[in-house]
Amino acid sequence: MPPAEMPKTYSPGEIEPRVYAHWEAAGYFAPGAPGTPDAQSAPGAKGEAHYCIVIPPPNVTGTLHMGHAFQDTIMDALTRTHRMRGERTLWQPGTDHAGIATQMVVERQLEAEGIRRTQLSREAFVERVWAWKEQSGGTIGRQMRRLGASVDWSRERFTMDADLSRAVIEAFVRLHERGLIYRGKRLVNWDPKLLTALSDLEVLSSEEQGSLWHLRYPLVPGDAGAVSTGSPESPVAAATSATPGYLVVATTRPETLLGDTAVAVNPHDERYRALIGRRVRLPLTGREIPIIADDYVDPAFGSGCVKITPAHDFNDYAIGRRHDLPLINVFTPDARLNDAAPEALRGLPRFTARERIIEQLTAQGLIERIEPHMLMIPRGDRSGEVIEPYLTDQWYVSIAALAGPAIAAVESGRVRFVPENWSKTYFQWMHNIQDWCISRQLWWGHRIPAWYDDAGNIYVARSAEQASAQAHARHGRDVPLRQDPDVLDTWFSSGLWPFSTLGWPDATPELASFYPTDVLVTGFDIIFFWVARMIMMGLAFMDEVPFRAVYVHGLIRDAEGQKMSKSKGNVIDPIDVIDGIELPALLAKRTAGLMQPHLAASIERATRRQFPNGIAAHGTDALRFTFAQLATQSRDLRFDLARVDANRKFCNKLWNVARFALGTLASVAQEVPSAAAATATATAPPMFSAADRWIRSRLGATIEAVDQAVAEYRFDLAASALYEFTWNELCDWYVEIVKPALRPEAQAEARAAARATLGSVFETLLRLLHPLMPFITEEIWQRLAPLVGVTGRTIMLAPWPRAADFPRDAEADAEIGWVRAVVEGVRQIKGEMDIAMRRVPLLLGHAGHAELERLRRHGPLLSYLAALSEIRVLAPDEAAPPAAVALVGELTLLVPMAGLIEPASELARLEKLVQKNRQELARARAKLGNQEFVHNAPADVVTQERERLVDFERREVGLERQIQQVRVLAQQSEPGERRGGAAGATRASAEGAP
């Protein structure tokens, strides 16, 4: 519980951990926590409403970065909103075992101890990984708690938990039973460093500088004329040349030459037509290989001849299949030349082998030429190693049957992408999807549930016993089996996450209640990796989509738009933004454990420049509000600490207005009508002032705006609506307006109305802000609620505000709009004249009946807000004294200049106003002068334009008249004031002189 007195200073570091601990201990995060607002009693809410989000599971041994914190904020805001709406709400937490990533971390730890993974047994190594998981696994939980994430911790899951592992095996077996999983020897993406296969998605290609080697493959003498080629300038001459006798092939990978089993040309390429079917002698090996024709070959590229290495290139593999070519594997798993290579080259690493082969070819005169060449190099996303297409036995998911329904689900709108555009990206990938290689040659992960007997027969089963039983049935006796050593791709288990976490394959109540989940919140970078696969798996096993919507957000970058990365040294830890960090600690953090230690110095310099004093503590609420503001539809979201700083000030503002509100409400709590009574004043009984009705009306509009923004996942718009209302309407105007009414000497009824309004509006605002700023709102609400007659143990479970309780009040809006306009008119004069603090008299000219009425109602208020010494209405025929002027509709506001305002300054100010007005006037006139506009535009637009014109004309007249008057004054005072006068004023008076 918070201290009884509200401390003068807002201290998020004290409030936030305490409040979170209280929530967690009270069990408020679980669906249907006691005291949760009842969905069925809330009008408009669906009965038995459920809401569920599953968290994208972060790597269990990792730490949360800015992107996670952003994502968690969005999910928490959604979760809290729906929970307050009275829906049974579950935010399902958990972590991922992240196969390769985690295994690599542990391997590196072992290396530091001088141990190689392969020196340990598999069991010992896996035990090490578990130990590391136990040791580091708490970090994410601590971070999420600090972020205020209201996940149901009692349901926390890990992809390698027994339950989830059972789900993985079940899924594998079922897919296998349906014929959708198969094992096959194919060319895969092989990582020669990690010694495992990878899926297509785990390979990143980037352009790198390389060479194009033009190699001469001698023709085997035959009956047709020998041909020399490779001279693009004279292909025809070459074709008829009698010079023997080689073909030139262009390659970026000469070392694979040893595995060539053909040379291909385009069947329509006249240069080589005659050679099709003949043979070349493969250099260094002496093997003879055929010249074949295939449409794949582009005659315009290189020499028009392609060496075909089916065992080491995906295209060549396809060509090899078409032409029934043999596959010759020349590499070992770690990409050294194997025994298929000539003895002198065996055992050489691939790039050394390349150099050696080039040397040998050069020596034999078989290099035609070497060109620099940019090419796409595939690298493993984890190891960074150049990927080798490599022939191995792997497990695949046959994807076509799964992709069809997954495409249909998005087409039909059963899954909706937000923003909608991302569905295009999804479709594009899904329509070109390839079978998914799911086996990995790792030790950390879900072991593939397949067993082999000595004859190589495969038994896919849920357990070793089942497999044995199958083998027994087959052989009629027990046979020894060994389990497949491979594990599954991490994303296989991730694909099951939306239902495996809810208990599948068992038919649990949670699964029935919360599947399909409502929304997946994720970055666009894992649409293919994860989103698509969840949709396919969900449809395959649950016969239903895993989520109704996919909210795709942008990626958090640093203030300069750079991706945050360890090697760039620009990473900002969300916790450091919350709690602050001293410069030395920050420097240490950024320069420790760098892959390239030489970057440390420049990282340190940049960090010192950007954060000379480290990072100040901002608190979670300020950070979360910043994330909300960042949640635009943009792909790149720049994280700038200046914004967090601004939002800390916003928190401070909220804190201080709370101190004010609590101060006034606490003193006389018994006077305050109950919130229920205040809420029941939709018909605006007389005791409420226009300001009371206005702020309620504005609150209603804000609730609507927030509701709409949240429904569209536009948290940026929600945040700005909240900011605007809180600061610019509630604090700047309403609180100022009601201060007089709250004074002890004020009229009791008005005071009670003001207190009730302030109390209910502020209490409602706290609820509206809560999903984005959970801590400060709870801290204030705990103190405020009792004072306004609101019961409930926590704001977390208080009902979500309803716009209908705060209906729009056009009359009050107009009334306060007028007050604001008058006050701003006076303030503008005073501000411009640097006399803001002086009390000045205000004269009113051209006051109509309506204005007089308003003046009667709000005179004291105007005096208070604009700091007026008196207000006097000029009689119709009364001449106004020299004055600075502002116009509000027909009303003229006059602040007498006498002794306060220099005529020259006022003249300058008026000139500026009149200039602006003239532009508007001209535009409006032109518009209305255009008959086509008058005829074609909607009537209300034309009417509005006419009204504007009238207003501009009135201003024009008023300002001109005023300028004439002030000019006279300015001329009178000019001799002594020439130097002091503003340039514009001087010019104006010069122009004005006859």
Next chain:
RNA sequence: GGGUGCUUAGCUCAGCUGGUAGAGCGUCGCCUUUACACGGCGAAUGUCACAGGUUCGAGUCCUGUAGCACCCACCA
């Protein structure tokens, strides 16, 4: 090669179904006014990338161009 997005104030970005260009930060004045100097009041600042088109009217819709990002893809 295919696809997607972006270009609005000095900076970072909003601008919904076309109808008076906005916010935050920064800048410049004035102000210790009893919630807040983490504050108050006021001010300045835009050829909405460019060129066409549709329309009475375009930051907004259409076409094209340029620049900048990103994604997918097997050209040796």
